[in-house]
Amino acid sequence: MAAKSLTRHLLEAHAEPYARATQAPFLAAAARGQLSKDTLGQWLANDRLYIHAYIGGIGRLLAFLDLPDRVADLAHSSNVKFLTWVTEALVNLQREEKFFIDTAAQYGLTIDLPSKDMKLDGLKRFEILFESIAPSEHIILPWLEAAIVFYATEKCYLDAWRWAKAEMEKHGNKGDDADGGALRRMFIPQWSNSDFAQFVDRLGSIIDGAVARELKLHGEGVRAGLIRRAEATWHEVLVAEEAFWPKV
Secondary structure, three states: OOOOOHHHHHHOOOOOHHHHHHHHHHHHHHHHHOOOOOHHHHHHHHHHHHHHHHHHHHHHHHOOOOOOOOHHHHOOOOHHHHHHHHHHHHHHHHHHHHHHHHHHHOOOOOOOOOOOHHOOHHHHHHHHHHHHOOOOOOOOOOOOHHHHHHHHHHHHHHHHHHHHHHHHHHOOOOOOOOOOOOHHHHHHHHHOOOOHHHHHHHHHHHHHHHHHHEEEEHHHHHHHHHHHHHHHHHHHHHHHHHHHOOOO
C-alpha cells in the first residue's frame, strides 16, 4: 500500500485540533446570521490585517525561493509551481481586501481597528508566523515550512467557511440577520466556493509532489524528518487559527 501524502497525513493525524480550528462557535453564529455589525466589523478588521501580514510573508518567501538555472528543468520544478501559486495568491489577497472594503461599505460595517490592543490573539500569532518565514536550515525543501504555513491557513479558512455554509443550509435563512445579511449573502459564499477550493488543493498537490520527488531522490529515510518539520508548523497554524475566531 502506498504511503499517505504529507497533506493527508497532517489532516488525518491532527483531526481533533483541526476541528477546533474550523468549527468554532463564531462560525456557527455566522451561519445563523447572529453576529452583530460591530462584531463582524471588528473581526473583518483583524482579517484585513491578516492579509497584510500574509503579503509580507510571501515577500519573505520570494527572497529565498531558488529557481532552476536550466530551461529544461522549469516545467517539472516544484519551486516554479510554488512561485506560480504564491504569485496568484498575491493577486487574490489584493482582490480580497477590495472585496472586504466594498462589502463593508455596502452593509455599513466599520473594518478599521480602533487600536492595536484590539488585535485578536490569533492575528498576533499569524503576524509572528508570517514574519518568521525564512529558509529552513535543512537542505531538502528549505521552503517546506513556508508552504505549510500558507497551505494550513488556506485549508483551515476554506473548511471553516464550508462548515459554516453547511450549517447555514441546515438551519435556513430567515432573512433577519443581525449584520444585515453581509455574511450569508456575500462573505460565506465567497469563502466557500469551488474556485477557492481548487486553489487550496493545488498548493496541497504542489507540496505533496515536492515531497514525493525528494523521497525518490533521497530515499524513505528522509520521510520522518519531513513529517516532523511539517507537523511542527501545522500545529502552530492550528493554534493561531483557533485563536482567530472571537469568543461569542
